[in-house]
Amino acid sequence: SDLQKQEERGELLQPLIFVLLVLCSVLLYFKVSLMDPGFVKPEEEEGEDKGQGVVIPQIPGDIKLRRCGYCLVKQPMRAKHCQLCQHCVRRYDHHCPWLENCVGERNHPLFIAYLSVQLVVLLWGGHVAWSGLYLEQSWEWLQHNIFLLVSFLLIFIFTIVVLLLLVSHLYLISCNTTTWEFMSHHRISYLRHSELENPFDQGIVLNLWRFFC
Numbered sequence: 001s002d003l004q005k006q007e008e009r010g011e012l013l014q015p016l017i018f019v020l021l022v023l024c025s026v027l028l029y030f031k032v033s034l035m036d037p038g039f040v041k042p043e044e045e046e047g048e049d050k051g052q053g054v055v056i057p058q059i060p061g062d063i064k065l066r067r068c069g070y071c072l073v074k075q076p077m078r079a080k081h082c083q084l085c086q087h088c089v090r091r092y093d094h095h096c097p098w099l100e101n102c103v104g105e106r107n108h109p110l111f112i113a114y115l116s117v118q119l120v121v122l123l124w125g126g127h128v129a130w131s132g133l134y135l136e137q138s139w140e141w142l143q144h145n146i147f148l149l150v151s152f153l154l155i156f157i158f159t160i161v162v163l164l165l166l167v168s169h170l171y172l173i174s175c176n177t178t179t180w181e182f183m184s185h186h187r188i189s190y191l192r193h194s195e196l197e198n199p200f201d202q203g204i205v206l207n208l209w210r211f212f213c
Contacts, residue, residue: 037103038102
């Protein structure tokens with residue numbers, strides 16, 4: 001049959017890989033949006049101070065961990081309260097409206113994986129849409145190809161957005177900082193009073209290794 005011949009020629013492999021990538025993207029989306037991003041729980045307060053001075057020796061000693069004014073838990077270093085989630089989040093990066101969840105200590109690596117897979121899917125889909133376009137300056141051509149043209153334009157816009165998000169996050173990860181710390185450096189006590197511009201930076205290689213591994 002035609003299906004068997006296509007399989008023998010390897011023509012079914014690419015569509016299968018594309019479908020698997022789309023499925024992986026959807027699964028990562030639900031995983032990141034539904035999982036605990038690193039909520040600070042009251043029962044975890046005990047021993048929270050241990051190791052802080054060892055991990056970040058550059059932080060001034062007079063800066064003490066404070067209790068959150070909203071949920072009243074003792075905030076670890078780099079944690080922030082999210083008013084949309086009503087929780088303090090460890091290593092808070094940002095609250096993502098597309099995920100309806102915070103991006104924090106636990107789901108940040110998976111968020112990067114999701115963006116990466118999504119970018120591959122969009123680039124592949126854009127290539128497929130573009131390969132199906134045969135540009136002609138006629139009204140009849142536009143009527144027959146309007147859906148494909150709009151699809152390509154939407155894919156192009158989403159590709160740019162995802163690419164910029166991924167590049168900006170990888171840059172911040174390589175510096176060992178978060179979106180919140182980068183945008184609000186002047187308002188965060190442990191950064192404002194630190195002698196170093198970024199006391200958490202330990203070099204690109206070590207920053208990336210500690211984040212992903």
